[in-house]
Amino acid sequence: MAQTLQLNKPAPEFTLPDGNRTKVNLKDFRGKSVVLAFYPADWSPVCTNELAIIQETLEDIRGYNAEVLAISVDNVWSHKAWAQQQHISFPLLSDFWPHGEVARTYGVFRDEDGISNRALFFIDKSGNLRNTWIAENPAVAPGINIIFDALEVIQGAHQTGARRA
Amino acid sequence: MIDPNAPVTILEYGDFECPYCAMAAPVLERIVVENPDAIRLIYRHFPVTTVHPLSLIAAEAAEAGGAQGKFWQMHNALFANQPRFESDSLRQLSRAIGLDIRRFDREMEAHVHLQEVKQDFRRGVQDGVNGTPTLLINRVRYDGPREYDAILSAIAAVAGAREL
Numbered sequence: 001m002a003q004t005l006q007l008n009k010p011a012p013e014f015t016l017p018d019g020n021r022t023k024v025n026l027k028d029f030r031g032k033s034v035v036l037a038f039y040p041a042d043w044s045p046v047c048t049n050e051l052a053i054i055q056e057t058l059e060d061i062r063g064y065n066a067e068v069l070a071i072s073v074d075n076v077w078s079h080k081a082w083a084q085q086q087h088i089s090f091p092l093l094s095d096f097w098p099h100g101e102v103a104r105t106y107g108v109f110r111d112e113d114g115i116s117n118r119a120l121f122f123i124d125k126s127g128n129l130r131n132t133w134i135a136e137n138p139a140v141a142p143g144i145n146i147i148f149d150a151l152e153v154i155q156g157a158h159q160t161g162a163r164r165a
Numbered sequence: 166m167i168d169p170n171a172p173v174t175i176l177e178y179g180d181f182e183c184p185y186c187a188m189a190a191p192v193l194e195r196i197v198v199e200n201p202d203a204i205r206l207i208y209r210h211f212p213v214t215t216v217h218p219l220s221l222i223a224a225e226a227a228e229a230g231g232a233q234g235k236f237w238q239m240h241n242a243l244f245a246n247q248p249r250f251e252s253d254s255l256r257q258l259s260r261a262i263g264l265d266i267r268r269f270d271r272e273m274e275a276h277v278h279l280q281e282v283k284q285d286f287r288r289g290v291q292d293g294v295n296g297t298p299t300l301l302i303n304r305v306r307y308d309g310p311r312e313y314d315a316i317l318s319a320i321a322a323v324a325g326a327r328e329l
Contacts (some may be wrong), residue, residue, distance in 0.1 A: 049296055053216045057290060087215040140308045141324025 003113055011036075011121065011129040014102045016071065016093040019079035019084040027127065029154060033066035033154050035147055036121040038108050040138050050118070050141035053086050054133060057144060058078070061143065064151040066126070073115055075101050083087055116144070124148040130154050139143040173324050175316075176207045176301040178289040181224060182217030183297045187244040189311045193300075194241075196316060204320060208240060209285035211294055219250035221282065226255045229269050229279030230262065238262040 005012070011034075017023045026034065030099035039050060054061070054068055061068060069088040074082075079092040095102045095116065103109035103116040110117055120142055133142050133149045175193060180188040194232025197206045210227070213219035223243050242258045243250070252273075259269045272278060289299070293306055298309045300316070302323045309315050 052213050053214045053294065053296070056213050060290075137308075142294040143295045143306065144290050145293040148290065 005121075007128055007130060007131070007132075008128055010127050011123045012102075012105045014097055014105065015101060017076050018091040018093055019076055019078050019083050024093055026069075026123070027066055029069075029124050029136075030127055033125055033151060034107075034123040035061065035066055035068045035151070036123060037068060037070040037104055038106065038116040038119040038121075039070060040115045041072055041119060042078045045101050051088055052086060053144050054147070055086070055090070057147075058090060061147060061151065064148075064155050066151050066154075069080075071095050071102060071116065073103065095133060109137075120146060120150070122154060124154050171203070173204050173206060173303055173320050174322070175204060175222060176292070176304070178209050178211035178216055178292070178294045178297060178298040178301075179287070180210075180212050180220045181227065181240075181243045182248050182250065183213070184247065185296075185311070186298045187240070187247050189298050189300075190241065190244045192311060192313050192316065195313060200308065203324070204266040208236075208283040209289060210282045211286055211289040211297055211299070212282065213297060217248075219248065221279075222252070222255065222273075223250045224282040224285075225273060225278045226250075226259065228270075228281055229272045230259065230264060231242065232278070233264050233268065235262055235264060239264075 011026065013026050015023050018024050035139055037054065051070055060070065070090065071093045073095050075092045075096045079094055082088070099114060100114065102110040106119070106121060108117040108119040110126070118138045118141065120133040122131040123131060124130050133146050133151070135142070175196070178271055185201050193206055197204050210224040212224050227239045227243060229235060232237050233236065239258065239262060242262055246254065246258060256269070257275070258264065260266055292301060295306070298311070300311070302319055304325065307316070307319050
């Protein structure tokens with residue numbers, strides 16, 4: 001469960017395939033911040049939804065030396081088709097099998113309907129979990145400011161560290 | 166009833182190519198028309214161009230209408246004609262609402278209003294937009310149904326007004 005994940009401790013590692021069936025490892029992103037965005041489902045009936053707005057602001061997010069990894073329990077073929085339709089260029093990772101295993105590890109799997117809750121996990125360049133946002137209602141997406149506010153804090157801490165070094 | 170002494174501002178971040186924004190537009194208009202002294206509506210642009218490639222030019226067209234005092238007419242015309250926002254269609258709309266077409270053309274070609282639109286988008290990021298439309302009632306994001314009764318109840322709650 002999420003409460004067993006501790007802030008400022010290493011975020012759980014995982015390897016999942018993206019929509020091109022390329023294996024993506026969390027640890028490959030050391031040196032960058034990672035925004036881990038769990039979401040319930042591809043093709044969900046929202047107009048311009050959470051991921052579209054992340055895509056629209058992706059260059060600004062990358063300006064914080066950060067990458068976005070989105071995760072749902074959909075299979076790789078669904079991810080590929082949805083990414084094409086929505087023009088999503090960041091990885092959509094498939095937590096399909098073992099079903100929802102990474103979502104369970106992060107404490108956001110929903111046993112009642114077999115999907116992931118909507119949640120954000122912010123991981124710093126050393127791989128430590130720095131902040132989380134977990135939806136009270138999975139139908140309500142996080143404000144995009146939550147991502148920028150969290151990255152601002154992480155980057156500020158990095159800068160402080162750099163000055164000390 | 167909404168207390169006229171406690172005016173409420175609905176701030177909308179919208180995208181002219183978004184069908185949910187088009188559906189919300191007449192609902193919001195009715196709420197404002199019925200409560201002209203108590204509720205005001207501010208529309209800001211949040212064009213999500215990766216999924217709505219013509220939303221940016223449509224937002225510029227709305228501002229070009231605004232520059233001639235006809236923002237809301239253009240806003241309504243855009244939502245009513247969604248999603249036909251090619252350049253010729255926008256010119257037709259601007260003619261239909263009585264804009265000076267030469268000035269409209271000039272401003273569109275020079276992207277005179279692009280920075281205003283981008284500024285709105287940046288404010289939307291800061292204000293926590295989480296989809297389109299995003300509605301804020303007195304600066305607090307409203308995530309409920311975008312239906313007349315639901316929005317009016319939320320406004321009444323924010324305004325602290327007594328419901329009849």
